[in-house]
Amino acid sequence: MDTARFNVGDTLPSKTLAVTQALINEYADICGDYNTLHVDVAGMKDHPLFGGTIAHGTINVEPVLQAICTVQGTKWPSAGTKIDLQFRAPVKPGMTISSVLVVKEKKADSLICDMTIQDQDAKPCVKGTVEIK
Template structure:
């Protein structure tokens, strides 16, 4: 318990954690296989080409997963409590996504942290945004 409190105390409002990844065909295929989400929008170019997106896009939850990578950089052992997500723009194969989580509030009673979360593409456009709550355990 003392280790958790020490880790929690090292975290400051304004601290930022980031992770960047270029989305590949292999990422989308692996994500579909792991989750069972074989929506044609993600895996079938012909079907996806008939949509408003004019081609395949990455799973939204694949992009959201990059937020989890940022949270793994906080001090201590991190327990993900909740996450809100607002998908703003599609992510395509070849896009480089940078996820950024910023501490906006500390909740001392439970060692909880509220973070703003955002994912941006290589053109600095927001593709996803929300908030996360984690607990240092």
């Protein structure tokens, strides 16, 4: 990847995802993860911690993957791309999440970015670092 067009402190293009129960259910069909946390709307309604279903963790990361592909000019993140993350808050149906990637280090062949996936109120749901090659 050509890193010449980026500088430390640059914010990369943000990507957004509207999370719906239909999206969560479709993802469950694809990956086979039918955990109650994700698909049992009635059963999770009164859950003391979440108060409803939550998205699969990989759904939460989708805006970052889209942002990486935009920067790389690819359909899929290229080999050598690394993501180190921590989940901070659940993502629920009805939320809109977006990626925030800020370049913290620039190498000849990659960018190291601070990563935040935030909800529509700018509350962090996922934080970490990304190396984009």
